[in-house]
Each structure stands twice: as structure tokens, then as C-alpha cells.
Amino acid sequence: MLLLGLLPVVPGFYHFIQARPGWLLADPLLDLLPVRDVSVLTFTLIYGAIVATLVYLLPRPQLLLRALWAYYFLQVLRMATLWLLPLEPPTTLLMLHDPVMDRIFAVTTQPIVRDLFFSGHTATMALLMLAGRGRRWRWALGLMTVAVGLLVLVQRVHYSYDVLAAPFFAWGAYWLAGRVTKQ
Structure with a gap:
């Protein structure tokens, strides 16, 4: 229910994020990587991992509940950091095309690039x-996480700082969800 409660807030929030100016960061790591559109590979990994994890978690309701709480906390944390740290996208950004969400949701009339x-x-x-x-499960998903991090850098939809910080926020959200679910 809490995740669904975010849905009415998300369009206005992302419109706000997209409309305000931000800081352009120097990122020497991006200069070392090629620039390519890797949307298909990125979302193949992401959606494949989501489906596989859901299949794994569905017969384990306690773990599923913790994962859902963690995802909620992750979204709230992300909205807080986006609000606190307005950034301009890297100058060589290539639009990331999500084959599922691009067809389901139209959050704004313009692409969101400042998230x-x-x-x-x-x-x-x-x-x-x-x-x-x-x-084995964690090792496979860990490799896929590294791959997705590299792919969003190659596509220039994030700075390296965004990618390097992400696992720490994920861990914090998962830890907090453990406190809520007593796991």
C-alpha cells in the first residue's frame, strides 16, 4: 500500500526535478569509457533479475515482505537525495529507453534526465x-549489478558517483526494512 501511495506523488516530483537547474559534475571515469546505447542489454538484465528474484521470493513471504519494504525505503531515499542534490546530466548522455515503462507510464512530456x-x-x-x-544467487546478482552499473555509465545516464553510491543506499534500505520486519 505504501508503494502504491507513492504513485500519485511521483509525476509531480519528477516534473519538479526535471524543471530545476542543477550542477554539472566533472567525472574523469566517464571520460575513460566509450559512449554507446546499451538500453536493451541494460533492461534485459534488470527485468530478468526482477523476474528471477520474484520467483525466488514468492514462496518465501518473510523475505518478500522485507524486499518490498526495502524497495519502498529505497524510493523514499532516492527522492530525498534527488531533492537535496540537483544535478545536470553528463553532457554526452544518450537517452535510456525502458521497453516496459516507456509504454506503461508517461510521467512527463519530456524525458527525465535529472534523476x-x-x-x-x-x-x-x-x-x-x-x-x-x-x-551462487548473490554472486550472479552481484555480477549483474556491476554490469548494470557499467552499462548506465557507458550510456551516460549517470555519473560514476551515482553508481558507486547506489549499493550503499540499497544496503541502508534493506537494513531498515529488516528493522521493520524484525528479520
């Missing part, structure tokens, strides 16, 4: 890794 710190794509992947159990 930078921290990377929601990378944080979601890290959260999926934390929600699973078992060495």
Missing part, C-alpha cells in the same frame, strides 16, 4: 542481490 544521485537502476539490482539467499 541522477543515486542510480536507481544500480540500487535496485543491489537490493535484489541482498534479498536473495545463497552464495
